[in-house]
Amino acid sequence: MLISVIIPCYNSEKTIAEVVSLVIEEIGKMKGYESEIILVNDFSSDNTFDVIRDLCDKYSSVKGIDLTRNFGQHNVLMTALHYTKGDIIVGMDDDLQTHPSQIPILVRKLNEGYDLVYGKYPKKKQSFFRNLGSKFNDFTVRKLLKKPKGLVASSFWAARKLVRDEVIKCKNYNVHLQGLFLRTTKRICNVDIEHRERKVGKSGYTLRKLLRLWASCINFSIVPLRLSMLVGFIFASLGIISSLIIVIRKLVFNNIYLGWSSIMAALFLFFGVVLMVLGLIGEYIGRIFLCINNQPQFVIREMINVEEE
Missing domain, CATH: 1.10.287 (Helix Hairpins)
Structure with a gap:
């Protein structure tokens, strides 16, 4: 089976090469699985796409896409979903906080009969205010999108191809993947995974961007x-x-x-x-x-x- 790993890249020239190397190594250990990696550069201000270009030259399984401007994380993920070929799609970040070593855990849980599995962090390596904001987001999204109580969404997830095929039918510019996932299937669950410290830099999400991302969920609710x-x-x-x-x-x-x-x-x-x-x-x-x-x-x-x- 082919696992497509999609990674939004924003100012990640110092980490993305290690992420790709670890993903290939981890999936290489999984018997019966092959990998492809789709890296989408969201108009980074550093040399991220130059690094992506080198990775594409080095690994034939790595695909690189460069966007004309900054579209935001969910639109970047939607871009990558249009070009995946895998039976399983894994979404993750470019900063090594969502670590490739946890991919087998997500895939094993998915094979228990689920369509979508979210990685759940027992303890997040982020500030108190970010954790507080995450709880507020979880509460409001649960009310707006009728998310099952107890289900925790994250940026580290694994989904089946049927979910991807349905999600990419959406042509709305203001994408909210969680809303698209929840209206596609109810076979969704969590699995505990490790959340690691950020190795380089800090989050690219400002308060304004976080609010804009949160507000996008109203597209799926009255x-x-x-x-x-x-x-x-x-x-x-x-x-x-x-x-x-x-x-x-x-x-x-x-x-x-x-x-x-x-x-x-x-x-x-x-x-x-x-x-x-x-x-x-x-x-x-x-x-x-x-x-x-x-x-x-x-x-x-x-x-x-x-x-x-």
Whole structure:
């Protein structure tokens, strides 16, 4: 069986060669399996694609793809999925935190009858705030995408070809792989793997990029719209109750005067909610507009060792 390992590369000139070498070594130890590695350069500012070019010259099983601009991790993974040939696809990072030595663990679990297996880290080697953000993301995604309780998603996963074949049908520019996986199959599970320290540099994800990645999950859910309707109903109810209370107090205690400050505070509150809901609706409309105008998922500048479809 062929295992396709897809790796998004961003400013990883110092680590990607070691990652590739270890992947080939680990899969070479697995009886009955061969490997191909698809490296996609997401417009790195260093010499990452030069290293990828050298790796493609050195190993015929390594494929290199260079994108014209920075498209983001999930779009990069989607790029790679279009060019995989394997029976099993493994997604991992380029920084050695998702270590190639854990690939056999994912594949063994997949062969128990699952369509998709996520690596789960008993202990993550990252900051407290990143761990906190991961928990918030897990909670919100579970509510928005109806992810099974207890299932933990990560950037280290293994999937069958049937999952890949379904996922690449998506033409939406704003890709969220977890949403695509969850709408494709329910045979998903976790397996404990080791999460290692980053050897070189730091994460390329800024707070802005993390928020943008998190927000992409609304493409697969109308829950935010339903929540905005619920919030509107709650505030409308509060407004009616408050009005009744004010009228009753005015009739009972004739000397009570309504203050300008309280009226302005109420106006700011209610108009703030209205603008928030309009902004949410505008976000959905904006995404629809970009899809109608065929915003590309990815644009390829150069491919090495890749067969044209």
